[in-house]
Every structure is written in C-alpha cells, then in structure tokens.
Amino acid sequence: MNIVRILFSYVIFPGFIFTAVVGLFLTWIDRKVTARIHWRVGPPWFQPYADFLKLLLKETIIPEGSSKTLFLLGPLLGLIGMSIFAVMLFNMNFNPSGSFVGDLIVIIYLLALPPIGIIIGGSASKNPLASVGASREMTQYFAYELPFLIALVSIIIKAGGSVKFGEIILAQQAQGPFLYSISGVIAGVVIFLCIQAKLSFVPFDIPEAEQEIMAGPYIEYSGVTLAIYKMTRAMMLLLLPLFLISVLWGGFANWWAILKLLLIVVLIILVKNTNPRLRIDQALKFFWIGIGALSIIGLVLAFYGL
C-alpha cells in the first residue's frame, strides 16, 4: 500500500504526469502571450500536447560515434530531477509540518540536474555546435548559480537559520511572506532572473541560440529524447515559479497561488519578449557583478532583519 502511494506520488500526482500536463499548458500560455505581443494569433490550447505526441512518434536518431549511454542519459537526468523536485515541493507545501525530510540543499542539487543533463547530452553528441552549446550552458550555470545561492542564504537567515523547506513555509505562515520586506524583494528579483536563466529564456537563451549555434546541445536530439528535453523545460516552467512562491510568497497551499503563478509566468514571458539575447560574457558579467552585488546587499539587509 505504502509503495503504491509512493509510486503514485512520483509518477502521477504531483510527480511526473501532473507537472508535465500543467507545464505543457503553461508553455501554451507562453506561446499564446508571445504571439499576442507579436501581433500574431498563436496556437490553439492543445498545440503543445500535439507537438509532444508528434515527437514521441518520430524516429530517435543517435549520432554515429557519439557516446550512446551518455547521449541517452542527458535527457533522463533532467526529467528525473524535476519529477523528484515536484514531489518534494508539493509535499512540503501541503504538509509543511510533516516528517518528510526535504531541505533546501537537496533542492539546490535537484535544480542542478537539468543543466547537467544538457551539458552531458551536448558533449556526448559529437557535434561542434553542440559542444559550443554545452560549454555555454556550463558557463551560464556557473554565472547564475552564485547569486541564486546567495539569495537562498538570505531566505534561510530570514527563516531563522533553518534549511528545512517546511520550516521556511511555516515561518512565512507565522510572520507573513518574506517578499513583503526589502531584502525579500531583492531576493525575489534575483531568483526571478535566475529562473529566467534556468529556463534558458531570452535574454539568457545563450546556450541554444538558434541563429548562432542552431539550438546548441539539442541539435542532435530527435524523437523521444527531444520530447523529454522539451517536457523537462515545460515542467521547469511550472516548478520554478512555484518554488519562488513557496520560498518567498507564503507557499502555494491556497487558491491565490494560481494567480501568483500566472503573474510570475506572464512576467517571465514579458521579460522574454522585450529583450534581445545577451552574449555569454555579458551574461556572466551581469550575474556576477550586477546581480551578485544586489544579492549580497539583500543578504546584508536580511542579516539586519530588514
């Protein structure tokens, strides 16, 4: 019975299938809003699902001379990471005082899995453009991870030094969301920009810049493997804003969370559509100098309880 419940939570709700379906719906919102900004009509609501099904039916080609195991491991890593992340996130939000051990450090590692999957897959593809893309992904990962971690540390300080996810949510239920303070706003801006980079959206879609390196790490992927990459990205579009809501905006165990989620997703889409792509060195400077300094200011303010 217990095993069935665990399997259910990992595979169906809130794990793999639920996040994938809702995430693909959010990609439809992305496409529709983008289209409206562009004065286009945009696709019907079932388009992401149709695209996904079409990719599942296509042939999967593994390039000659590539490392087969690593090539196939790439897409899976991100998918596994995001499924586990989904279960932890939902468990912690709906049962924050439970005994389920879920701390922030595990989540940081789980969030690192999709970029690592992309780097592994890109490097294993034996394609010069894919390896350029993989090296860009690596640089970008190191660029945004530092301010992301500093912002999380300031949240830990605000939660009274606890790295347990449940206690962060309980602390917010007790004293109001962290977002309603100066350091909370700063952490929110920093994490928001890191989410933009984690999703590889413009201006940080540098690793897969279509016009420069033709989708970079994804260039050799086709069929099911490409579908898994796309779905992982769709799941991240749901999970990362939810993560932002749970660490800063009081958790999502209420109906208001749907509005908050939509607001953050639309903000992400707006930033995506009002900026050109940065160069990788500019992105590195942006995250390390600009956003890094901002996150340190937030950390100091959080330390003094502001």
Place this chain on the structure above:
Amino acid sequence: MRRIVPIGPYHPLQEEPEFFKLIVEGEKVVDLEINIGYNHRGHEFISQTLTWDQVPFLVERICGICSDSHPYAYVLAVEDCAHITAPPRAQYIRTIIGELERIHSHYLWLGLAGHFIGYNTVWMWVWRYREPLLDLFELIMGNRNHYAINKIGGARRDILPEDYPKIEKYLDLLEKKNAMFTNAILDDPVIRARLENVGILSKQDAIAYAVTGPTARGSGYACDVRKDDPYDAYDKVDWNMIVFEEGDVLAKAKVRLIECDESIKIVRQCLKNMPDGPIETRVDEIPPGEGIGRHEAPRGEVFHYVRSDGSNMPVRHKVRAPSFMNVASNVVAVKGYSIADAALVLAAVDPCYCCTERTFVYENGKKKYSGQDLLKLSWEKTEKIKRRYGK
C-alpha cells in the same frame, strides 16, 4: 584548439544557401572562409536568349527583395546604349518605386536583425509595418513583389492621382513608426550592448574591399550612386546622404533606419512635383553599341552592362550585385569577435545571395566551375542517379 563552426550551406541564420567556415578558438573567431556559389541560375546567359523587352521580367527575378533594382539598372543601361531618356513622369514614377522598395528592404533587414539577436518582438513589429507597403505595391502595380514597373524608355504603369493620398497616408504612418523604432532601438541598453563596437569595418578596409551601400556608408565611406551619378528624379529632389563613421553593426543599423526617413522625404517630394505627360517614349530599335546602368539598390550599387549588335537581343549582359562586394568584407569585419557576434556581423551587410550568385564558382581565388561546367556536373549527376535506379 582550432575548430570549425560551420554557418551554412543551410543554416537558420540566413535562409539562403551560403557557407561561412568560422575557424574558432573557444568562442573567438580567428579566421573566416567564405564559400559561395550554391545558387547558380545562369541569368546572364538566359538574358542573351531573350529580346530586349523580355529581359526586365527575367532580371526582376534575380532577387525577390530588390526586384525593382535589377530591372531599373537594366533599363538605365539600355537607355544609355540607345541614347534615349525616359519622359519626366516616368522618371518620377521609377524613383518613387525605387525608394518605396528601399524602405521595404531596409525594414526586412531590420526585422531580421532583431530576429538574429533573439529579439523576435522587433522582428514581428517591424514586419507588421512593412506589410501595408506590400499592399500598396499590390494596389499600384498588381503585385506584392516583382512589380514590373520598369520598361525601356519609361514605366509600364502610371501611378493614378487617386492613389496619391493612399501613398501619403502610408508615409505618414511610416514616419511615426520609423521614429518609434529608431528611438526604441537606439535607446535600448541591451541592444546597444549587443551592437555597439561589434564587427567594426574601418574606412580603409571598406575602400579596399570596395563595399557599397549602407555597409560603406556605415564605415564613413560616402558613396551613393544617387548622389555621385544622379539619374531620373534624384537630382530634382532634396535629400541627404546618411554617413556614420563608426563602422560597427549599430552604425549600419542607424544608416538604414535614417535612410528610411530620407526615402519618405524623396517620395513625398516626387508625389508633390510629379509632372504630367506620357509615361513612355517609343523605342524602335537598339542601335549597336554598349551601355551601363547604375542604380543604388537597398544593399548598394547594382551595376548592369549591355552590349548590342543592333539585333533584338543583347549580345552580352553583365550584372554585378552589391552583396557580391559586401560579403567579402566579412573576412576582416568578423575576425576577433565571438561566435555570437559573428552571426550578427555576417548578417549586417544584408547579404543577398540570389543577387550575388549567378556566375562562376571561385575557390581560393581560382575558378572552380564555370556555368557550363556546372551544367555538365548536373547532367552527369542525373545520369548517375538514372543508372543507379536502373532507368
């Protein structure tokens, strides 16, 4: 470690076939090899098998974007050969269409430039305001593209006085929107970060590579056929040549954006001063001799040469397209920048391969194939495929 990053023969950056071999160390481009010639269509040869009046329809199909520039230069060349001039009204009509085409071509480039730096909103918005212009072309000439307005000794169609207000209305809209785009693009710090000081082509290099059009004017090299060697109505209207000294991608964008304003000015004056009268002179025969025609196409000078032996067909017709000159300058403009910049720099000359590649294949300075060789290669390949399938 040196590696090759190929841009082409088919690449999402540029929809036409071309091959730029970027030799990179890490992300930095250290060298560039340009290999063009994937698009041979033998226009010059075909042109020698057609009558004088059929050729404009052929050369108009050299390129879909500047489909007014080639016939324009061709009719100027034939008129030069036959020592005739078009009646004033025809001259004004040709100038108007030439300038409207410049606007649509510059807007096409601007939209694509937005797309190349990942700013798809610019792309869609710019093309949205280019669309009414194509409708206007359809209204005046019956086609959104391939206008067929040029004819030896005049213009094929009149612009009706009742269409003037429609053109004026579009120009008013465009003037506002062009100011909006100019401000939006020049004020955006992220766009400036991507375009400024990228792909600098110095004035010396611009002259050495004989680049033309906005590529040259963005490098501080003031050359414009419309000013240097005025034809038709260009010396009867008041306008300025736009020159920027910096030579980077931003300067080329600025030249194109501000040139649209100048084009609006030219079209307005032409509409105001449009003389009445016939739109064509009768041309009975083209005497033996030769003639050249130069027109400032949106990408630079397009040059046509024709030779006549008194028959009803040209015995030689030579075309030189601006992109042929401009693309070569990429070799110096792209060196030392990153791959991300290279994509932009290669596109900044607004290359047009269907204009450029009608001739021979050169590789490393040596002629590789002539038109006949390519034809033979194609026959051989067809034979080979036939044999393989046992037919």
